[in-house]
Amino acid sequence: MRVITRQIEVEIPADSGMKDITSLIADLLQETGLEEGSVNVFVPGATGSISTVEYEPGLQEDVPDALERLAPEDIDYKHHQTWNDDNGRSHVRATIMGPGVVFPFVNGKLELGTWQNIIAINHDTCRRKRKVVVQFMGV
Amino acid sequence: MRVITRQIEVEIPADSGMKDITSLIADLLQETGLEEGSVNVFVPGATGSISTVEYEPGLQEDVPDALERLAPEDIDYKHHQTWNDDNGRSHVRATIMGPGVVFPFVNGKLELGTWQNIIAINHDTCRRKRKVVVQFMGV
Amino acid sequence: MRVITRQIEVEIPADSGMKDITSLIADLLQETGLEEGSVNVFVPGATGSISTVEYEPGLQEDVPDALERLAPEDIDYKHHQTWNDDNGRSHVRATIMGPGVVFPFVNGKLELGTWQNIIAINHDTCRRKRKVVVQFMGV
Numbered sequence: 001m002r003v004i005t006r007q008i009e010v011e012i013p014a015d016s017g018m019k020d021i022t023s024l025i026a027d028l029l030q031e032t033g034l035e036e037g038s039v040n041v042f043v044p045g046a047t048g049s050i051s052t053v054e055y056e057p058g059l060q061e062d063v064p065d066a067l068e069r070l071a072p073e074d075i076d077y078k079h080h081q082t083w084n085d086d087n088g089r090s091h092v093r094a095t096i097m098g099p100g101v102v103f104p105f106v107n108g109k110l111e112l113g114t115w116q117n118i119i120a121i122n123h124d125t126c127r128r129k130r131k132v133v134v135q136f137m138g139v
Numbered sequence: 140m141r142v143i144t145r146q147i148e149v150e151i152p153a154d155s156g157m158k159d160i161t162s163l164i165a166d167l168l169q170e171t172g173l174e175e176g177s178v179n180v181f182v183p184g185a186t187g188s189i190s191t192v193e194y195e196p197g198l199q200e201d202v203p204d205a206l207e208r209l210a211p212e213d214i215d216y217k218h219h220q221t222w223n224d225d226n227g228r229s230h231v232r233a234t235i236m237g238p239g240v241v242f243p244f245v246n247g248k249l250e251l252g253t254w255q256n257i258i259a260i261n262h263d264t265c266r267r268k269r270k271v272v273v274q275f276m277g278v
Numbered sequence: 279m280r281v282i283t284r285q286i287e288v289e290i291p292a293d294s295g296m297k298d299i300t301s302l303i304a305d306l307l308q309e310t311g312l313e314e315g316s317v318n319v320f321v322p323g324a325t326g327s328i329s330t331v332e333y334e335p336g337l338q339e340d341v342p343d344a345l346e347r348l349a350p351e352d353i354d355y356k357h358h359q360t361w362n363d364d365n366g367r368s369h370v371r372a373t374i375m376g377p378g379v380v381f382p383f384v385n386g387k388l389e390l391g392t393w394q395n396i397i398a399i400n401h402d403t404c405r406r407k408r409k410v411v412v413q414f415m416g417v
Contacts, residue, residue: 001142001279003279003417005384036142037274037276042380044394045391054218054230058219058220058221062217071344088336092341092343095331098237098376099329100379106144112183116183135315137316139142176413177318191372191376197356197361198370198373200356201366201369202370202374204370206374209374236374243318243320243411245411252321252324254323255324
């Protein structure tokens with residue numbers, strides 16, 4: 001049983017924009033040589049999330065549209081009063097979606113559905129380069 | 140320290156319907172003989188989720204009702220234009236809730252609350268048999 | 279590779295109130311002596327959640343406000359009919375947010391962003407002392 005921690009950096013569009021990182025994770029997995037275990041994909045930072053999606057252009061709009069119903073751009077946030085910031089909605093969305101997901105792998109391959117991609121989401125109000133921690137555990 | 144990966148298949152109602160899989164997971168845990176560690180319960184596929192709930196008939200309606208506020212059935216989804224599909228809401232709900240949860244166990248028993256059950260959720264628009272990956276790590 | 283399971287108890291305000299537990303988790307991590315691995319922070323109970331947030335007073339109102347849009351206080355819940363209970367919204371919020379998060383650590387330190395704190399959330403309708411399971415795995 002081993003633990004191997006890597007890190008990637010991805011540039012992601014603003015306002016719950018997303019980036020497909022499946023192949024980056026799969027490549028890192030192959031490099032580890034691990035066969036069975038799990039990989040924790042985690043965004044440090046309070047305005048990012050990890051999840052999965054069928055990565056096609058339509059859902060890249062539909063998901064932010066739903067998050068806009070949950071935490072809209074055009075309402076007042078108390079957070080703006082604290083720091084004179086403009087990204088209250090970004091924080092709220094990140095807290096509700098969560099910062100990470102743990103993915104199982106078997107025979108050296110991620111156990112994803114055929115149309116299921118791993119995505120990093122940037123809820124912040126500007127395009128950002130985000131660090132993602134990728135930690136493998138297994139044999 | 141060992142890794143043991145199993146798989147179950149459960150039939151789940153449509154539109155964020157849910158199925159209690161607590162006893163299935165507990166039985167698999169007992170079979171492993173592991174005493175302390177965690178089990179990653181993960182749905183491959185872009186329209187499923189794992190979570191917990193007090194499993195009684197009321198909440199089996201209340202949870203889908205809330206998800207209907209977040210991603211309603213009767214609005215347009217860009218996803219429908221991409222594939223001529225009808226399940227945009229299913230994808231959006233799955234991405235926001237996430238595909239898996241990691242549960243700790245101690246003394247061979249899941250650390251759940253008394254009225255807390257593990258559920259697999261099917262956000263898709265038709266009743267589906269869904270595969271669930273169940274991966275144990277521990278001693 | 280070792281597994282070490284601890285437990286903390288925290289008192290948390292009602293209605294998706296939150297408590298910063300970052301330093302409690304960091305202290306437990308230091309006590310384990312582990313250098314690289316992950317810690318599963320998990321709430322037993324069907325009305326609690328774990329997530330991260332920039333822990334400042336504004337967001338402690340903004341996050342519950344958004345959850346109130348998702349599962350409002352003043353609507354009927356089928357759950358209330360089942361048990362004559364009043365906390366349907368609490369259950370719904372907990373199921374959608376999920377009960378736990380797995381945090382990676384490296385060099386004995388949690389891989390969090392500078393303004394990212396680990397929080398335990400109490401969605402229930404009364405202030406509650408909640409148990410949180412804290413399970414470390416690593417080397």
